[in-house]
Amino acid sequence: MGKKQYLLYMVQIHTNFRLAELESLADLFNLDIDFSKYDANSPFFFLELDNDEQARQWIKRSILTKAIYEYWGHGQTLDSLHDTIKQTPGFQERCKQFKNSSFKFEFENYQGGKKKDMATKVKQMESFKYLEFEGKIDLKNPQEIYTLIEEYAPAFGKAAPTVPLSYIFGRFVGSSDRSAMERYDLKKRPYKGTTSFEAELSLVSANIAQVKPGTLMYDPFAGTGSFLTAGGHFGALVIGSDIDGRMIRGKGANTDIKSNFRFYQESEKFLDVLTMDFTHNALRSNLVLDTILCDPPYGIRESIKILGARDPERFAGKEDIVIDGQKAFLRKDYIPTKKPYSLDSLLDDLLRYSAARLPIGGRLAFWMPTANDENVETIIPLHSNLELKYNCVQEFNKWSRRLLVYINRGDSFKGPTNGGQKRSPSNFRERYFTHFTK
Ligand SMILES: C[S@@+](CC[C@H](N)C(=O)[O-])C[C@H]1O[C@@H](n2cnc3c(N)ncnc32)[C@H](O)[C@@H]1O
Numbered sequence: 353m354g355k356k357q358y359l360l361y362m363v364q365i366h367t368n369f370r371l372a373e374l375e376s377l378a379d380l381f382n383l384d385i386d387f388s389k390y391d392a393n394s395p396f397f398f399l400e401l402d403n404d405e406q407a408r409q410w411i412k413r414s415i416l417t418k419a420i421y422e423y424w425g426h427g428q429t430l431d432s433l434h435d436t437i438k439q440t441p442g443f444q445e446r447c448k449q450f451k452n453s454s455f456k457f458e459f460e461n462y463q464g465g466k467k468k469d470m471a472t473k474v475k476q477m478e479s480f481k482y483l484e485f486e487g488k489i490d491l492k493n494p495q496e497i498y499t500l501i502e503e504y505a506p507a508f509g510k511a512a513p514t515v516p517l518s519y520i521f522g523r524f525v526g527s528s529d530r531s532a533m534e535r536y537d538l539k540k541r542p543y544k545g546t547t548s549f550e551a552e553l554s555l556v557s558a559n560i561a562q563v564k565p566g567t568l569m570y571d572p573f574a575g576t577g578s579f580l581t582a583g584g585h586f587g588a589l590v591i592g593s594d595i596d597g598r599m600i601r602g603k604g605a606n607t608d609i610k611s612n613f614r615f616y617q618e619s620e621k622f623l624d625v626l627t628m629d630f631t632h633n634a635l636r637s638n639l640v641l642d643t644i645l646c647d648p649p650y651g652i653r654e655s656i657k658i659l660g661a662r663d664p665e666r667f668a669g670k671e672d673i674v675i676d677g678q679k680a681f682l683r684k685d686y687i688p689t690k691k692p693y694s695l696d697s698l699l700d701d702l703l704r705y706s707a708a709r710l711p712i713g714g715r716l717a718f719w720m721p722t723a724n725d726e727n728v729e730t731i732i733p734l735h736s737n738l739e740l741k742y743n744c745v746q747e748f749n750k751w752s753r754r755l756l757v758y759i760n761r762g763d764s765f766k767g768p769t770n771g772g773q774k775r776s777p778s779n780f781r782e783r784y785f786t787h788f789t790k
Contacts, residue, residue, distance in 0.1 A: 355400035357423035357440070358407050359522045361460070361501065362395050363416050363530070369556050369755065370416045372742040376560045381409050395462055396503075396520065398423060408526035413586065415529055415555045421499060421522025422446075430479060433519040438482070447483050450523070454490040458524070460501040464512040476500060497524035529555070532585060535616070542615050543607045545599070549578035549647055553746070557645060558582040560742060560757050561717035567642035572630040572702070575599050577609035579645045584613060584621035588643065591635075595657065595690075597627040629659040631693070631701050641709045644716045648698055656698055657690040696733070700771045703735035703758070710760040715741070717757040724752050731775035734768050737761055
């Protein structure tokens, strides 16, 4: 059977992440999609797929799209839209296929246009009479929904244009997972903190990381567990760790990471979280971690620390301190000594760890901050076994952060590497406070 034409209607937010999300989901579901006509500036992507099932499966996890439609036609005026509908290959077959299905019409406006009154809607619907649908109109539970999308030019501060740039018509096939943003909205989450990552981009990150149902996802810098929550939503079994026990313990039995999973009725996805320095990792080395997704410490709110003594000579002998007959470091209330560490080294460790623990084809995705105030080249950490697949930038005023996504290709890959090199030009924390906040 030949391929069919579809229209993907996307959101115009986080457009730097959109293609990466769509490609990652297509790859996850083994779909062969030609992205050559994808336009980063347009909310519309016209593409071909084998059938509706493929379209539905692809888009139902997507966050940065709205819906996918079977494409029927596209025109600059309503008349030319009708002409293209009639001329688009398969027109007669489509009309026949849906002749007796109950249906309704929906109207979408991209970038403005007036709210349509009923009389205009009825007039527009009547102009589609030639489709000769005989099924009953059912506004509540129709078998098919036909959507007329009107695209308007941007208003640019002037009065909104009243005449559309173009009209697109299609049969609704499937919606995205955009409503998950509301469900996981931080405002409604019981346990959250200053480090919590917003719902939309944590879900997008999990999609680009190809988190899969029934697999193991690990966040080594779990904090309040934003990425664990996103991973759980897409069906992974999640495990997290953080050096800061306060994050892991939360603020009580009903205000911790575990209780967030209960709140979302996804407790079965939550394996556990542990207080642990990532660089002294206690997860057994033959445990396969299918995906690693995280937001390492940038050193903005706090400097980066790992276990160890800043001055080992001064610390010498302190391991032997005994309190109430018990070695101090074995007591529950023991707070281990920590020493500063650099972001470069921490990211090197993260890449090395991921290359060792991810299966071949498994993804590591993490966020990295960069400054855009100086002409300083951003050097992305690289490991010879990891292919850098995506580098998606989110721009702020004077700094940006990027989602870096790597695929583990194994020992035979031999890609470029820059481990052990000083990549960050100077301390990000210092630069953040002295340059970016002005
Ligand atoms: C940017 S925050 C991550 C926030 C997290 N995504 C959330 O949803 O709250 C970085 C976290 O890394 C933790 N961290 C810092 N150094 C660490 C280390 N050496 N090992 C493990 N966690 C560490 C910090 O305590 C902090 O919670």
